[in-house]
Amino acid sequence: MAQKREKKVAQKKTTSPKTNRLREFFASDLFPWVARGVFFLVAFILLGFVYDDVLTQYFERSYFLYDSEFAEEKIFRSGGLLVYVSLFLNQLFAYPLVTALFVSSLLVFLQWGFSRWLGENLFVTFLPSVLLLFYLLDVRYAIYWGASAYLWTPLLGLLFTFGVLELLRFCYDNCEKKSVLWIGEIFISALFFPLIGFFSFLPHIVFLVLKRKWFWLGLLLGLFFFEVWFVSDFYHEHYLYSVRAPFAQQDGRLFPWFAIVASLILPFLVFLNYNAKRAYWDVFALFCLISSLLVYVSLPANVNFRTDMNLLCLTEKHEWKKVLEKVKRLEELTHVQSSFRIIALANTGRLNSQLFNIPLPYKKHTEDDGSELFVATAYVQLYASMFSVASQMNMEQWTMFGPSNAGLKMFVLLSILTDNDRLARRYIGVMKKSAGLSDEAEKCENWVNDKPSFFQQRPEFMSLKNNQFVENLDVNAKSHLAYLLLSYRKLTEENMERRLLANLYIRSLDGFLQDFSMVRPDQYPVWPQYFQEAFILKALATNDLERLAKLPINKDLIHKVRMLVGVVQRAGDENLTSVARRVYPKYRNMYSFYYLFPDWETLPNLEVEKHE
């Protein structure tokens, strides 16, 4: 290989009188290693420093038990062994830097393996490594599409392929009777197919193509389809599942993106005199490939999912200020992000000053994918003190996306909060068998055995426990928030304020005034703006503005509310939506805006400024 390269360099030297040092560098043996080094660094930095939080979440969404039944269930299906090993390797994600180092090394090793068989064509040889990096950086793929079991399978499969190819080369060089080798290949392919699926055939197909043994290749392909039929019947799987194993069903959702990338790059290679300027094109193609990867992970949908994930992590850690800071930087919120915002507001005592400062309208992740709701709903319900629904939603996630470390921990937490020690112990028993949670299990066991110390360490959960409702309420989307919030088991100051806000949320000024009469006079040295506005709105409705003079209400605020009400009254037949659009920049942080424009949730796109 090196000799060929030297020959080419020599040829180029003779054809071109000018010495192009850059071209020499590209054509030298050093360049592939530099490219590998750069790729290693890019992958390592991306995984270990930029996506470290995502990798941690991959660990949280993974699940692996040291248990014969678990192993049996995973291994005995097409490609099952690779899925099983992949599930085990997912536990590595608990240590993002180690994973980054490990994965980056493997990806470089993979490229090196390809270069041994396909020559020093950098684009082609780097392509699989870059695409595999796609899998790891795509939050949707692993978490929201529930394909985390397949994160490692292509990588493992390709490594296996190279191992077998090297073995085949060795056997080919040392075997006199080649037909024995071909028969052996067919036998080995068939033998490994039930465990590693498609990858059991891949090295043999490649080798037979390289050796141009078309008859044996035909025989091998025929056997592949026969074995797919046989194995799918044996494992009671769908035929198509056995064909594609061990790739995830969700891979199909990435193909359009791959196709776009390929169609952008291939014309360069085909039409633009690739061979003449090979090194340049290699670098250019690689640049395109990595750029496309970065563009892909920066797509709004991916960023949204990642933001959700971040907010979820911060909520789990109870880092409320960071949640609010993160939300503050967003121009629009999804329902999930809004929920995390409200939880953070409630935990920082800002509910009464910022609840209605919501940027409009809510945005959607995608039109057809509601999976983000399922990932987050259990947390939202937990922080709303609705433990049964949280448990139900956690189970929903468990059944939809498969068991996970996060799910198991949530079950234990909810069992502790509902005083169901026996149930907590069942889950802890399973945790002890888990590859990644055995230490956590010990901690949880101590919590169950000593609940006072648990609540001492995590006082926020005692607060959630105290905020449960007076009775079992039927919780669903049609249940008004107010209906729920008006039913607290204990009426603390905190709950009282939530009740008041709930009244405002359903635009019940009378309910608000009635509840406000129960507020201790010294609870609010200065009345929150929303409360003042409620009094003003009521006074305007009953034409009793004199009453306001006796109350601690800001006069400028009275003026501002009157102005807004006046705008609405003067609007006459004008569409309220267009009025809302017009006044939104000036009145957007006021309860009055929310109150006077009941359809605010469905308002069309408004020019949204960054909210506070």
Added chain:
Amino acid sequence: MTIQHIKCQLILLLITMILVSCGEQVPTDFVEAKDSLRVYPDYRGVVVPKNIAPLNFQVRNEGDAYAVIVKSDKKEVIELANATGKIQFDKEEWKELLQEASSLSVEVFVRQEKSWRRYTEFDISVVSDSIDKFVTFRLIEPSYENSSDIAIFQQDVEEGKMEKIVGNRYYVSNPGYRGAVCMNCHVAQLGNGENTAFQYRCNGGGMIVTYNGESKVVATKVGDMPSGAVYEKWHPTLPLIAFSNNTVRQLFPSNGIAKIEVLDFRSDLLLYDVEKNTIRYVLKGDDASETYPVWSPDGKYLYYCSTDTPYVVGVAHQYEKQKYDLMRIAFENDTFGVPEMVYNASAHNHSVAKPRISPDGRYVAMTVSKYGAYHYMHRSSDIALFDLQEQKFRLLDEVNSPSADGYVTWSSNGRWLMIGSRRDDDDHARLFFSYFDENGVAHKPFALPHEDPLFDAYLLKSYNCPEFNTKQVLFSEGDIYKLIAREAVVTPDTIGNFGEKSEADGVSGASIVDYRK
């Protein structure tokens, strides 16, 4: 004697010594334990049949080694365990032990820090009334709306072996797959266990009926029916399957043990004639909802539960007003009579569900709770017995627990009750057997034995829709998939007024109204 010979003998002696030292040894030097014995599952003081599989258990008292002696009048079995405390008996030894026994005494020793403690022995009574060899059940995650990897299993109660009958792997063969492929309620004909039926809900699915060795998929949603078959029961002798079609609704309570409330919007009773391939209404109407049909062993009555309180949307806690009574309707010469009240549960301010008639026709075992027909998550749910001869109702306190006891059924000889109960942790249902003696008294229930005593402890699924079977299920999982893949669904002819085709639900099966959307 050569040196070689001596060497051989020495080696043999050494091997023998090793074997002896590894053999089963009962501690002779011990003290009496002060704490009480903790075993899982709890087999202390239970009554078991002679044909039960080994009652393997785990000793949960802290220790690093365990020894258990089980004695009958004629035989003694010793089992040792390491620090896991798992006691697993040899099947053959266990069978021999039970063969002649009327009672077993179990003595447990626990070693901690090189000293042994002995616990007060406990007894297990053995009766000659055998239990049906097979039980079928579904394993499913508790309180869920979506289905994941669910399957119907069959367990050989004599051998303790469990095998899958049919699952949904064909459709959910990808761990990331998100679809709803549900199956439930595997039931066999009382007189001929080879005739079976169960629901498989997916494209090409329906009620899978196996009759005289042949299986077919039946679309049970025809005409104006809002849904297909949900709860079905074979007539004991005729090729008839009575079933209810239920429009099910789910509610989500905010707090408390029950994570889900299930109720019927509407339900009616129908009859499917397997040979003639016809469907007809048994009871139809908007004034009452009927569910859980079950035949009397002589086939002369169809029992069911009924309520005349409809569910009204939007009224808080309205579902708690739905109380079901036990009713029956006579069946003779292929004709149904007039409904009659058997037990007026609502008059006693409770609600009954899932009735099962004892094989001698004397008792109705059922679940009773404060309201509704889906008691499986109600902590107030208990097993009750109605004596048809004496016309007396009583709670079966011998078997009830503070948790939800939400399912009961009879063995073919009427001597064993199988109970589905959440007594382990209030969340996951487990199966228990209780001996029902000739005096009508039930005995302390014992858990379904497994080869691994901790199988149920780590299982994060519930046992659901269990039934006894005298015969092994004959069809294989592959047979069912092929049957469904053919999409050759048989649509029965309707008899009587079925009105216009309903638009309510496109797929055969219970229509779940997801009103969270």
